[in-house]
Amino acid sequence: MKKRGVLLYIFLAVSIAGYSQFAYRMSADILTKTRLPDSTFQVSKGKLFYDQNYKKIIFDFTFPQKEKIVLFDTIMYTFRADTLYSKSPNLLIPEQSLFHFILKGKMANYGLDQTSFEMKGFEKKNDMVITTWIPPDFFKKIISKVLVATKDKLLYSVTMVDVKGKVMSRQILKNYKLIQGLDIPSEILIATYLERGNIYQIINMDNVVLNEPKNDKKYDCDL
Amino acid sequence: MKNLIRIFSLLFLMVVIYNQTFAVSSSNLSSSKSAIINASDFDEAEIYNAFSEIEHLMKVVSENDSATYSDVQLQDSSLLLLVDNEPDIVSTQHQKFAFNKQTAYLSGCIFGVVGIALVAIINNGDKERLNNAIWGCATSGCVSVSSVVVCYFIIFSYYFAYW
Numbered sequence: 001m002k003k004r005g006v007l008l009y010i011f012l013a014v015s016i017a018g019y020s021q022f023a024y025r026m027s028a029d030i031l032t033k034t035r036l037p038d039s040t041f042q043v044s045k046g047k048l049f050y051d052q053n054y055k056k057i058i059f060d061f062t063f064p065q066k067e068k069i070v071l072f073d074t075i076m077y078t079f080r081a082d083t084l085y086s087k088s089p090n091l092l093i094p095e096q097s098l099f100h101f102i103l104k105g106k107m108a109n110y111g112l113d114q115t116s117f118e119m120k121g122f123e124k125k126n127d128m129v130i131t132t133w134i135p136p137d138f139f140k141k142i143i144s145k146v147l148v149a150t151k152d153k154l155l156y157s158v159t160m161v162d163v164k165g166k167v168m169s170r171q172i173l174k175n176y177k178l179i180q181g182l183d184i185p186s187e188i189l190i191a192t193y194l195e196r197g198n199i200y201q202i203i204n205m206d207n208v209v210l211n212e213p214k215n216d217k218k219y220d221c222d223l
Numbered sequence: 224m225k226n227l228i229r230i231f232s233l234l235f236l237m238v239v240i241y242n243q244t245f246a247v248s249s250s251n252l253s254s255s256k257s258a259i260i261n262a263s264d265f266d267e268a269e270i271y272n273a274f275s276e277i278e279h280l281m282k283v284v285s286e287n288d289s290a291t292y293s294d295v296q297l298q299d300s301s302l303l304l305l306v307d308n309e310p311d312i313v314s315t316q317h318q319k320f321a322f323n324k325q326t327a328y329l330s331g332c333i334f335g336v337v338g339i340a341l342v343a344i345i346n347n348g349d350k351e352r353l354n355n356a357i358w359g360c361a362t363s364g365c366v367s368v369s370s371v372v373v374c375y376f377i378i379f380s381y382y383f384a385y386w
Contacts, residue, residue: 033281035273040307043277045284063284064292157265170265189270200273 023103023182025051025219028208030059037197048205050099051219057094058221070221071097077223102184109133110148110158117146127151143168154183167193180210276305 027049034042046061057071068079076090094100101107106114109131113119116136123130133146140163147159154176160168169192173185186208190201212219274281280302283295296303 031281031285033274033277036307039305041274041277041280041305042307043280043284062289062291066291172265172267172270189267191270198273200270202270202274 023105023180023210024053025049025212026099026103026208026210027212027218028205031204031206033202035198035200037194037199048099049219050094050097050103052095052100052103054220055094056219056221056223057092057097057099058219060218068221070223072221072223077221079221102182107155108150108153110146110155112146112148120145128156155185169193177208179208182210184208277302280306 027047030044030046030048032042032044036042043063044059044061045063046059049058049060050056055072059069059071061067061069066080067085070077070079071090071092071094074090074093076088078085078087096111098107098111101111109119112133117133118136120132120134122132128149128151130147130149133148135143135146142162143160144163144165145161147157147161148155149157149159155173157173158171160170162168169190172189173187174189175186176183177186178184184205186205188201188203188205190199190203192199192201280295283298283302284290287294292303292306
């Protein structure tokens with residue numbers, strides 16, 4: 001796994017409030033920590049900017065070093081001292097990111113209802129409703145199902161199960177905060193189970209600001 | 224009496240068929256239930272406990288907005304003993320050149336032993352690429368030898384023909 005590692009998916013349950021329909025940009029303080037299978041750690045801290053009109057996810061990191069990462073289309077651009085440092089392929093397309101789902105209000109089913117995944121059924125367990133999603137044919141060799149659990153109508157967890165019935169990865173969203181009419185998780189826990197070991201990640205998102213009227217330049221970048 | 228036996232046999236057969244059918248659907252049910260259990264019963268402590276070794280580092284990073292890896296290293300390098308120097312998302316390394324199958328083969332073909340050595344060094348001793356380079360060298364050697372033989376054959380044939 002490349003050391004560029006985690007691409008952030010942040011889930012947001014849509015509130016019924018009409019204001020949520022008008023959220024077009026967001027910014028937040030991001031703090032991530034990752035434990036790799038070899039028991040080493042990676043830590044990142046910075047700010048996130050996303051505007052669904054510009055379709056660029058921008059991470060302005062201060063730790064481990066000052067650099068800006070821009071995700072646009074299928075490329076990841078790295079800038080240091082305002083100079084392009086490197087480019088590399090990127091699997092996270094901004095329109096398919098959680099930030100986009102948050103702003104569009106499509107968090108309820110993790111965006112799966114917008115893809116070729118098919119809802120198989122649902123089950124109530126304790127205070128959770130767990131919906132089973134079956135992947136399209138080209139994914140079936142890897143994933144047998146995706147289980148989406150909600151608590152109090154907020155997305156709680158997403159569990160991916162492989163063809164042998166083992167859990168491949170689990171994401172848990174917690175500590176939701178109501179910000180300008182939207183419920184936004186401030187903490188995301190991720191566990192990925194690989195043959196060579198487990199990868200654990202915790203992502204904290206604080207000071208979320210929606211629809212900031214100023215600082216347009218922070219939400220866009222000349223590439 | 225015979226009719227009674229027939230009825231009992233049919234009933235027994237129905238019970239067997241029913242049980243087999245029920246056994247199949249039970250197995251499906253248990254597989255589905257186990258997946259649901261996996262989704263719902265998970266101890267978050269598994270993830271939180273994984274980061275107990277860097278609690279102090281996280282406190283330093285959280286409290287200092289502008290602190291970088293270098294700053295923390297100067298302040299207390301012991302905090303970074305278990306930390307990978309590269310950031311989470313970005314690779315600080317440019318894409319390094321490495322021989323693929325074709326270029327390794329050509330390298331051996333064109334540069335011979337020097338080409339093989341180049342492939343070994345640049346690809347960090349990758350055995351597969353090394354084999355490609357060696358085959359390239361051997362192939363070029365075979366071509367060289369066979370081309371010499373063909374040339375001699377043509378030349379001597381010419382001499383024999385016109386002698």
